[in-house]
Amino acid sequence: MNLTIAWRNLWRHPRRTLVILLAVIVGVWAMVFYAAFIRGMMADMLRQGIANLTGHVQVQAPGFFENPVIDARIRDVATVRDALGSLLPEGARWTSRLRTGAVVRSPHGAYGVTLVGVDPAAEHGMSFLADSVTEGSGLANAPHGLLVGRALLVKLEARTGHRLVIDAQDASGQIVSRAFVITGVYRAQLETTEKQLIFCRRETLQRMLGVGGDVSEFSIVLPAAEESPAVARTLRERLPESAFRVLTWREMIPFVGAYLDSMTVYALIWNVIVFVAMAFGLVNSVLMAVFERVREFGLVRALGITPFGILGGVVLETACLLVVGAAGGSLLAAVTVETLGRTGIDFSAFSAGTEYFGLARIVYPEAAASDYALAAGTVFVLGLLVSLYPAVKAARITPVAAMAHV
Amino acid sequence: MPYRIASDSRPIRKDGGLVNEVQLAWRNLWRNRRRSLLSMGGIVFAAGILVFMLSLQVNQYQLMLRAAVASGTGYLQAQAEGYFDDGRIWLVIPDPASVETELRAEPRVSRTTVRSEGFSLLASEEHAQGALIVGVRPEGERAITNVPGTVRKGAYLDAGDFDQAVFGALLARNLGVGVGDRVTVLGTARDGSVAAAEIVVKGIFESGQPEFDRGVVYVPLEFFDEVFRMHGAVHRVIAQADSLWGIDATARRLTASLAGSGMKDHPPVVLTWRQLLPGVLEGIKLDMLIGGVMYVILVLVVAFSILNTFIMAVFERTREFGVMMAIGTTPWRLVRVLLLESGFLTLIGVVAGIALGSAVTAYFARLGLYFGQEAADYMAQYGMPPRLHPELSLATAVFGPAIVFAVTMLAAWFPAVRIRRMRPVEAIRVA
Amino acid sequence: MTELPAGRSGAGTPIVEVRDVSKTYAQGKVIVPALNSLSVTIAEGEFTALVGPSGSGKTTLLNLMGGLDLPDRGSILLAGRRLETLSAAEVTRLRLQHVGFVFQAYNLIPVLSAAENVEYVMLLQGVSRSERRSRARAVLEEVGLTGLEDRRPAEMSGGQQQRVAVARAIVSGPAIVLADEPTANLDSHTATELLQLMRGMNVRHGVTFVFATHDELVMRHAKRIVRLRDGAVVEDERCS
Known part of the structure; x- marks a missing residue:
């Protein structure tokens, strides 16, 4: 009954209610969309970071992360293989790689790169590598094959089938050279990636550097990123610190982790700011509604409603307004996020800029349930809070004063 | 005979009396003080926040730009045509002196220096790594770039040094060397032959930007010249100008005047920092765009939020307007009065917002804003210090609030214009 | 009382001529034939x-006379001009120069004082500041409101407000003053005072007044009563 009255009261002045409702809808939409946008950007950064060979968890030799030299490599490969084979959850994938700094010598000059020896079959589903080969046959049947990034290819003025000589420091400290043939070209999110990473077969690199079966890193991709800390813990128990270092993605690309953490805080701050922007109008609207009805309030007080009842009524009305507004804004946001989440927001016009910040050229916003909850929650809780001001004013109206009011 | 009242000769009080619409509008504004104040509050809030945010952003951008440019790009650079795309060691400026003279003759250019570069393999006792060897003029570097200031261990190069070198911190660590250690250099010279030499670590710098700390070594220009057989040629002539902006024309002019000189098919071209670092400016534009969208949304929310005030102001006074029109007020006059009312409200709000925003900005300009260690590390990558100080300028203080003003007045326009279509009879009949 | 043929007045030049006018208007979904x-x-x-x-239809007739509305058929001559032929702006200007209005309520602008309300019309007419002020004060004295010039409407009684309205209506010497139920919200004593005031203006200064009313008091003061029923004149009598 109270609800019906509150609802009808709201629509006494349809135009006025609609205008403030519009403010709430736009506000809630802005809150959710901002969160979805940032989440999309961060999700992409995370995916990029992880796909960029990081994986969710890695096992390395101690000191390799700070200083990726060939000396810091995993010599006891078997132990790690056992551990991974038995301890990883269902659906996890892993592979091992050998990684070293190297110099590419071409007729045109010398360039510093990172040479990564991989197991091409295992890279499927692990990193961007398997799905990003645009030319050539990749590394599958080419022991001396090389997978080169497109940007580097352009820089070297090379083509598939060309020879490249690569120098690197082997296990004994000598510089060794080996000729490779470019058998594939890959494309990555960022040009810097394409210029930095060159891939060859792990066995070839192991032989070239004389490290036997040693590798630099084991990279693990889990079905869900959230499992990373738990998996890392289990692995650490099995693999002693003296010989192994287990890292989660958070430790390897801390910025992304930090940003995701602070996202909630930033989203909340933005939500509050947007709310304050609409709060002034909200309070005004409720005040107007209250003052228009002074005589009516006086009347119902004379009939026996308590001040608290009046206060409750005003708050209930505001609550109805906020619920409709939050629902409308959320709906609008859901539609926007759904559409833009599929097509993506194209920042290609700023491609040099996105490259500079290491961002994706196309952002796909994605909204989590918590985003909607935070937006609706902010608006609802704070909205009811500010509606107390006009509600208290309404509650203070005495029947006598009301009747004397024009 | 129309009735006429004789002018009265009694003395008139100086004050009192209706002057014009402005007076009417101003008084109308305060008819409902609480309502007007609340509406102003929204405007003050929006305007104030924009002042603060824009000041902060502008400061961030300026720092980013300055850091990017000071890391070695300079404001203008002369290079052999094609060097920017290919970076081949044999694409040189054979006569740097004449190019420097030409550049310095340009009034906007203040200082110049030169650099030569070649990628080489560096080998210490235990490790080897590729890095960029950069031959520099120490005094020139001190004047134009911020690199000398980032030396953390040892010292930066001086005029007399020959085979001394300053290493990036990560590079030094990867090679396992410290001040005083020797490192072998192996690269390709200008004529294609092998360039080999030994250098001594004189200093270690830390810029916070991994691409420099991991991949660059600075050596004296004379040393580079000899080892890489440059015969006096350089790769870059770097110039500092009086301002970051508006130097495109200058660059074009200089390119034209240098046209006939240098290498036969690769004369020197003069590039601006914008061409050399397209990412920075675009990145800033991108950030501005995203920020801009957010701000527009905020302003829209405020505008909708106080639209009600404007609507009610018209709605409540329909009868009054009817009477005014009956006694001869044109609809346009009424619209003017309403717009003046909204104008006063918005103007006061905007001015107060500017004042409040400026005060908050000034406070943080002194105190500085700190976003946490991880954020500081992230920002260091782009050359920004861990503490940010928002910088208040005329532009940042006025631009945001001006948008608030414009959008709010636009919102006020709609209810006001409806009066034009109002007919006195209908208005009075509302009674 | 002498009965006159409908449409004809006594001596004096015609100020408003209503000729064969018909008017209907819509009130919500209902079509009302007014005249x-x-x-x-x-x-x-x-x-x-x-x-x-x-x-x-008396209020409708009054509105048409004042150019606040236009008839569906027929024509209105006000101060010699045919209203149907004029643009909205011209009608407004005509009203400004030649017609004074007094309504039942909400006559005054709440944010202006009594004197300023009277000055307002002159402001619209472009009268100079000093002349505005002196004339306003003079006319307020005429209606017996000396000392209340700087009061706002909210600070005056109903009767005082109506007097200010009358003052504003006559200050520019209009050809005609149209009053729509001016006494409806007043008690009989105040109403009588107001009517006597207006009657005095009429007698001393020759101001023409037309009332739309169903108040007995007004009828008692009127010199001519035009009775309407269902949009047509049924009686038109002169009385003293």
Whole structure:
């Protein structure tokens, strides 16, 4: 009954209610969309970071992360293989790689790169590598094959089938050279990636550097990123610190982790700011509604409603307004996020800029349930809070004063 | 005979009396003080926040730009045509002196220096790594770039040094060397032959930007010249100008005047920092765009939020307007009065917002804003210090609030214009 | 009382001529026929009451006379000009120069003082500041409100507010003053005072007044009563 009255009261002045409702809808939409946008950007950064060979968890030799030299490599490969084979959850994938700094010598000059020896079959589903080969046959049947990034290819003025000589420091400290043939070209999110990473077969690199079966890193991709800390813990128990270092993605690309953490805080701050922007109008609207009805309030007080009842009524009305507004804004946001989440927001016009910040050229916003909850929650809780001001004013109206009011 | 009242000769009080619409509008504004104040509050809030945010952003951008440019790009650079795309060691400026003279003759250019570069393999006792060897003029570097200031261990190069070198911190660590250690250099010279030499670590710098700390070594220009057989040629002539902006024309002019000189098919071209670092400016534009969208949304929310005030102001006074029109007020006059009312409200709000925003900005300009260690590390990558100080300028203080003003007045326009279509009879009949 | 043929007044130049006017208007979904081929002429110096039950069309007739509305058929001559031929702006200007209005309520601008309300019309007419002020104060004295010039409407009684309205209506020497139920919200004593004031203006200065009313008091003061019913004149009598 109270609800019906509150609802009808709201629509006494349809135009006025609609205008403030519009403010709430736009506000809630802005809150959710901002969160979805940032989440999309961060999700992409995370995916990029992880796909960029990081994986969710890695096992390395101690000191390799700070200083990726060939000396810091995993010599006891078997132990790690056992551990991974038995301890990883269902659906996890892993592979091992050998990684070293190297110099590419071409007729045109010398360039510093990172040479990564991989197991091409295992890279499927692990990193961007398997799905990003645009030319050539990749590394599958080419022991001396090389997978080169497109940007580097352009820089070297090379083509598939060309020879490249690569120098690197082997296990004994000598510089060794080996000729490779470019058998594939890959494309990555960022040009810097394409210029930095060159891939060859792990066995070839192991032989070239004389490290036997040693590798630099084991990279693990889990079905869900959230499992990373738990998996890392289990692995650490099995693999002693003296010989192994287990890292989660958070430790390897801390910025992304930090940003995701602070996202909630930033989203909340933005939500509050947007709310304050609409709060002034909200309070005004409720005040107007209250003052228009002074005589009516006086009347119902004379009939026996308590001040608290009046206060409750005003708050209930505001609550109805906020619920409709939050629902409308959320709906609008859901539609926007759904559409833009599929097509993506194209920042290609700023491609040099996105490259500079290491961002994706196309952002796909994605909204989590918590985003909607935070937006609706902010608006609802704070909205009811500010509606107390006009509600208290309404509650203070005495029947006598009301009747004397024009 | 129309009735006429004789002018009265009694003395008139100086004050009192209706002057014009402005007076009417101003008084109308305060008819409902609480309502007007609340509406102003929204405007003050929006305007104030924009002042603060824009000041902060502008400061961030300026720092980013300055850091990017000071890391070695300079404001203008002369290079052999094609060097920017290919970076081949044999694409040189054979006569740097004449190019420097030409550049310095340009009034906007203040200082110049030169650099030569070649990628080489560096080998210490235990490790080897590729890095960029950069031959520099120490005094020139001190004047134009911020690199000398980032030396953390040892010292930066001086005029007399020959085979001394300053290493990036990560590079030094990867090679396992410290001040005083020797490192072998192996690269390709200008004529294609092998360039080999030994250098001594004189200093270690830390810029916070991994691409420099991991991949660059600075050596004296004379040393580079000899080892890489440059015969006096350089790769870059770097110039500092009086301002970051508006130097495109200058660059074009200089390119034209240098046209006939240098290498036969690769004369020197003069590039601006914008061409050399397209990412920075675009990145800033991108950030501005995203920020801009957010701000527009905020302003829209405020505008909708106080639209009600404007609507009610018209709605409540329909009868009054009817009477005014009956006694001869044109609809346009009424619209003017309403717009003046909204104008006063918005103007006061905007001015107060500017004042409040400026005060908050000034406070943080002194105190500085700190976003946490991880954020500081992230920002260091782009050359920004861990503490940010928002910088208040005329532009940042006025631009945001001006948008608030414009959008709010636009919102006020709609209810006001409806009066034009109002007919006195209908208005009075509302009674 | 002498009965006159409908539409003809006594001596004096005609100020408003209503010729064969019909008017309907819509109130929500209902179409109301307000006036039906009505003709009446108001001459200078009259003190006339348009009388009839609600719905008889008296307010509509008053509005048409003042150019606040246009008839569906027929024509209105105000100060010699045919209103149907004029643009909205011209009608507004005509009203400004030649017609004074007094309504039942909400006559005054709340944020202006009594004197400023009177000055407002002169402001619209472009009268100079000093002349505005002196004339306003003079006319307020005429209506007996000396000392209350700087009071706002909220600080005055109903009767005082109506007097200010009258003052504003006559300050520019209009050809005619149209009053729509001016006494409806007043007690009989105050109403009588107001009517006597207006009657005095009429007698001393020759101001023409037309009232739309169903108040007995007004009828008693009127010099001519035009009775309306269902949008047509049914009686038109002069009385003293």
